[in-house]
Amino acid sequence: MAVSLRWLSLCSLVFLVALFVSVKASTGEDNKALHSRFVGSEELQSSKNSSMAERSNDDVNEHAVDNPEEIASMVNMEIRNSSVRRNLGYFSCVTGNPIDDCWRCDSRWHLHRKRLANCAIGFGRNAVGGRDGKYYVVSNPGDDDPVNPRPGTLRHAVIQDRPLWIVFKRDMVITLKQELIMNSFKTIDGRGVNVHIAYGACITIQFVTNVIIHGVNIHDCKPTGNAMVRSSPSHYGWRTMADGDGISIFGSSHIWIDHNSLSRCADGLVDAIMGSTAITISNNYFTHHNEVILLGHSDSYTRDKQMQVTIAYNHFGEGLIQRMPRCRHGYFHVVNNDYTHWEMYAIGGSANPTINSQGNRYLAPNNAFAKEVTKRVEPWATSWKHWNWRSEGDLMLNGAYFTASGAGAAASYARASSLGAKSSSLVGVLTSAAGALTCRRGYQC
Secondary structure, X not given: OHHXXXXXXXXHHHHHHHHHHHHHHHHHHHHHHHHHHHHHHHHHHOOOOHHHHOOOHHHHHHHOXXXXXXXXXXXXXXXXXXXXXXXXXXXXXXXXXXXXXXXXXOOOHHHOHHHHHHOOOHHHOOOOOOOOOEEEEEOEOOOOOOOOOOOOEHHHHHOOOOOEEEEEOOOEEEOEOOOEEOOOOEEEEOOOOOEXXXXXXXXXXXXXXXXXXXXOXXXXXXXXXXXXXXXXXXXXXXXXXXXXXXXXXXXXXXEEEEOOEEEOOOOOOEEEEOOOXXXXXXXXXXXXXXXXXXXXXXXXXXXXXHOEEEEEOOEEOOOEEEOOOEEEXXXXXXXXXXXXXXXXXXXXXXXXXXXXXXXXXEEOOOOOOOOEOEEEOOOOHHHHOOOXXXXXXXXXXXXXXXXXXXXXXXXXXXXXXXXXXXXXXXXXXXXXXXXXXXXXXXXXX
16 A cells, blocks of 8 residues: 555656646746747737848848948948837837838927937948938028028028038928029938928039938929029029929938928929939839839940949838839839839830839739830840849739840949848838828827
């Protein structure tokens, strides 16, 4: 009997140990699964730039630029963006859009406006605008004298020689008599008010650096010129006729055009020419226009071979016809945009540009003769078949198709890669807030 009891006790002890080990293992699996879900959620929510350090080596190799200096710059951006989010107490706002996740979470954004300058991505990610300067409040929508602008006007603000972060006192429509010629290290920040630059001349960024234009409605821009216009406190000069672009970028670098609504201008909505580079065009809403974006001056202007432009998270909407963008010579990363309308084509080019289309959503028009996303402005395939144009992970709807070309040289696409593309299935969410935002103080924007 004693032996039986001892045997029973031993069996019970073995059973309890086995049960404890089983529970421990189950708990470990649950914790591992929970950790996996948390990590997955964090990766989904974190920005494209900030996720560079968290992704696997294979993923980095797939999307990152091969140039070590380029990668180092991206890592620095990841650190800056992660620091901003930590300071705000958020990892992201669950949009997946890395620019918006960087600042829109903060209900006190109006007290921390300059943090926006740390949220840029792509080739224009180092544009600091007026981050290191004082605030300038535009209180007067007038433009009475383009040579001697009044203090308190937008023209008086943008021509100053020092860095400035330019904001607006109230809603206003600014009708410019002549081109608004910007000086270096300026931010135009329209958040919190409803600002329109419309019905006259518009913005010229010429031979300057570090400009950010954010949160403005730019439309109905007209040709102007044959007049004297001031470009700095110490200089004014004769301007010939301007084309009537919404934003004209001429021989400039480190430019970021973000969260603007652009439509109905006399020429292009955004043009970047004459050796301009290090540009990001992001989160904009383009509508009702013919020739939307031109990147590159002419087929013969070879200085544009060094141009690098990122076009990301934009919505190309109703009433658009062509040039989204139209490229020459340089390197162009078209990533996670929503193309819902075009009448002729979406992306065009000439003079051997490198075009890297990743994770976009292309919805073709019903016109059976306008289904092709791409257009080469070159009649002979023997001339363009070596151009490096690729489509990777794009979503083609309603019969849309992308005509790829080139051998896909890794070095060429490395120079046309500026951030990791997200899945095209997420484009609707990523671009849902494209255009000038309606922000209220004290609330997340």
